[in-house]
Amino acid sequence: MKNLFRSYFESFGGLRKEIWLLSVITLINRAGTMVIPFLSLYLTKSRGFSLEEVGWILTFFGLGSVTGSWLGGKMTDKIGHYRTMAISLIGSSFLFVLLQFPDSFWTICLGIYLVMTVADIFRPAVFVAISAYSKPQNRTRSVTLIRLAINLGFSAGPALGGIIIATGGYSGLFWVDGLTCLAAGILLLKLLHPKRSIPEPEEIIVDAKTAISDRLYLVFIFAMMIFGFIFIQYFSTMPLYYAESHQLTELEIGLLLGLNGLAIFLFEMPLIKFMENRKHTATGYVILGTLLSGLSFLAINLTDWVGILMVGMLLVTLGEMIAFPFSNSFALNRSDGKKRGSYMALYSIAFSVSHIFGHNSGMQLIDNFGFEITWYTMFGLALFACTLLLILNSLLKKESSGVHSN
Known part of the structure; x- marks a missing residue:
């Protein structure tokens, strides 16, 4: 101990x-x-x-x-x-x-x-x-x-x-x-x-590249918008599912949501330190985090057992603990030598846009198609975001090899 x-x-x-x-x-x-x-x-x-x-x-x-x-x-x-x-x-x-x-x-x-x-x-x-x-x-x-x-x-x-x-x-x-x-x-x-x-040059950079002209970074931002869209469902539409489909009380819902914060507090820093020491790319870890978050929606559709809700919460929490720090790290590293403020602004905007559309769209999907179709849709969106990130990974390798060959 x-x-x-x-x-x-x-x-x-x-x-x-x-x-x-x-x-x-x-x-x-x-x-x-x-x-x-x-x-x-x-x-x-x-x-x-x-x-x-x-x-x-x-x-x-x-x-x-x-x-x-x-x-x-x-x-x-x-x-x-x-x-x-x-x-x-x-x-x-x-x-x-x-x-x-x-x-x-x-x-x-x-x-x-x-x-x-x-x-x-x-x-x-x-x-x-x-x-x-x-x-x-x-x-x-x-x-x-x-x-x-x-x-x-x-x-x-x-x-x-x-x-x-x-x-x-x-x-x-x-x-x-x-x-x-x-x-x-x-x-x-x-x-x-x-x-x-x-000392860094970001505050005196005048002619450096901005985020909006970085096409590969825009692919990453679009993938993050999709990730944000599915992630925020756990704090808007998912509590409705807990109450309506599993008849959980407000106290039980609160405890289940609290599991997210407790797990992050206890495990995120040791997990990130462990993963930092492994030779994997930041985008590779973001793909893993996005996939785990998507699997949480798939899992709760597979059974009516109430314990699956805790499994789903732990999966999305693990996905969050991996995806957010490494996506942030990728954005910071991508902005080296460029107009860093524009890069981090676009990163923040990705999740702000998710908040504008995610809550309302999730509610509309549930109202028109029910919870099961909505959760399968979220899993599908997670797979789409993973596909974008895999393409990005491939393009980044080509970019890197092109730089080294020059």
């Missing part, structure tokens, strides 16, 4: 102090975004909007995320990751506080759009910061540590948010969100100076 614990903690070794500081800032920021999990409840119970109106408001949520990711990439290439993150954290702190005041449909749509635009400027910048503060050989584990901070933040945030709503109502939620974002921004300014970064 002692060796097991030692091995676990050793998997965190070798990461620079700045990466740990960045993860703490990310943890505070993500734990602070408590409004997000309670947005639907706030809009229906406190503001009295219909489900259809809430659906459209959440569409503006997704559109703001896309805009913010794009703008964050532009700003990162123009003014650097440090100032971009500071602007996002401090700007969103004020906007979260102000979001409690609009009361009409269109003013709330505008408010949500602005909040998400400013908040998600942070996403491409933090990915670029990972590259700036970490050694190249530790990039994947650095990404994993940031993911761990995000998952812990998303776990703690809703629990704390529920307590705040129970004691002080929804208004308290907006104030705490704003103050935590401000605290994260102050920590960034005080502790994470850009002079501590490993």
